[in-house]
Amino acid sequence: MNNFNHYYDSETTRQVISVIVINEHNVLSRIVGLFSARGYNIDSLTVAPISGTQYSRMTIVTTGSKRVIDQIVKQLNKLIPVLKVNEHQNVIEKETVLIKIPIDQPLSDIEVIARAYNGHIQNVTTDAIVISATDAPSRIANFTNIMNKYKPLEVVRSGVVAMER
């Protein structure tokens, strides 16, 4: 019998968690504060109100050992304004990226690549074009990497939203 904390597999895993919270003053800082105070990791965080209710949904992507993920879920549940915490196992994940590219880059190449990632041109000005894409987070990461070669002026990623299949 060994009760040592290394009982758990110390391998780190990526975990998508959604947290339903009451819309009230301070609630976002409570959640974020919990992660920073206990040394947990936030890879991405998105928040939006759930329409027609007094609640908001936060989608948090985090990494850690099983023990750490367990603690994150328990500690989140312990916060007073938290209604529900879901540790997602089988989810559809989506992320959006906006990328601004100087107008002097090869635009037709860019459009072809964007289309391969479910993306398209959103806006064109005399100086730059803005393309957007919405896809699985790993594909958005790939897309962003590829676009780096066209000297982007600005890249904005939305963070992950997720829904159980």
Added chain:
Amino acid sequence: MRISGAKMVTESLKEEGVDVVFGYPGGAIMNVYDEIYKQSFFQHILTRHEQAAIHAAEGYAKSTGKVGVAIVTSGPGFTNAVTGLADAYMDSVPMVVISGQVPTAIIGTDGFQEIDAVGISRPCTKHNYLVNNINDLPRIIKEAFHIAATGRPGPVHIDIPKDITAEVANFEYPKEVDIPTYKPTVNYNKRQLKKAMDAIAKSKKPLLYVGGGAILSNCAYEIREFAKIANIPVVETLMARGVMGDDNELFVGMLGMHGEFAANMATYDTDCIVSLGARFDDRVTGRLDEFAKKAKVIHVDIDPTSIDKLVHTNFPIVGDLKVTVEGMIEAAKNMKFNDYTNWVSLLKDYREKEPLRYQDSDAVIKPQWVIERVGQTLGDKAIISTDVGQHQMWTAQFYPFSFPRQWNTSGGLGTMGFGLPGAMGVARGNPDKISINFTGDGSILMNIQELMTCVEYELPVINIILNNNYLGMVRQWQTLFYENRLSETDLSAQPDFKKLVEAFGGNGYRVSSKKEFDEALKDAVEKKKPAMIDVIVARDEIVLPMVPNGHALNEMTLLGDNNE
């Protein structure tokens, strides 16, 4: 009824049955203080520092089981209170702290005496509120008392802007609390309890490891009963002192860094450890991978985050401890346990062979002697508070505790300066008991101004300074682990404590012999006034046994070892 926000505060406290509030006024909270002046439902005790107001409310709450209440102003008033909040949070003390805030229109402009109070208190409270709308105030106060006292108790902070306390609105105090997101688990899972009970019954060397949760949940007597029915020995954490009563046959002692040999060996040997409201703190476990490593672990706690946090649990049970232990008693009545007689007598042998002891002396007073002496003289007539350091550990070791809530100390945060204001809260809440504060020459100076509060409100706290002219516990570590380099722990520069307490209007004594101490204690108890007995004790005494940092519980330094 249309009343001001300030009056809502006093009316709500009245509704909650509060009979004492500790606090300190200031600009942003003045409207509330004006209402405090006008009311006659509760007493307000003016401490001389906001930190002390919180500690006093803690001492009151810990010794009575009621919710402690403190009121402070914005800015520095609130920041002074933060140490108290953190202390109460670590020890799960039920408490409501109200602070003033600058007016809503000024918030965020770096106004005079403005600070982001809810931002600061977030990590050291169970929950906190900034009141944005006067109509929320009654509900918030009701919720605060509910959250503070239920589930795993803790401090709740309410920050109220000055304009909200001035504004007038309709007041109706809610009868019920409805927080859809807050439903602490009270009832345990029956199947899980059955499995745990079977594991206990099958084990050969079971051990109850009892923590502060046993006090918070008021189930000391149920634990005594369960231990007796099943004939299982019990070890206590620092925070659980008094749960078993030291003369109980099944009591093996306090475990941990300065725990008894028998208690630590029991933890090392046991094959089934039952944690009742304890949380495997590092001061208890020593080296974690060696802690109770032969044992199956049963962990009962109201807080799910405590379970599996540090130690893998075979049988987790989430629920109120009192309810759960009552369930264990019921189950135990119809069960057949193994015969633990040999195990119990083995631990008794350990205790006899290696009891807590010290080398007494007639030439100089040993600090342990003072504590034993107070124990022999006052016993269960006193409630014992301490500050933090060597004297705290010696008190936990050598005072004969006999009932729950007899012990009031800063366990989790380890706050020097807790003792005097903590004992003040004890004195206010327990007028029929003698409030003793064991302190050190380092600790006492951290909130010495509270002697004034004790004198003003006739709170007869007897402070006993175990004066070794050192910051003793740090010096002990320097001696043992830093090759005796005593960096900044020599406290030879001292006030005349006797004159100091006399200047505040209390009774002062300075003693350097056992006879003088007996006389001073007798006199202090008889006079029933705030007192300070400055006891000159052996300078170099160290707290033993000791489990050095990073060692396992069975690798203790015992008294004999140190003299070699």
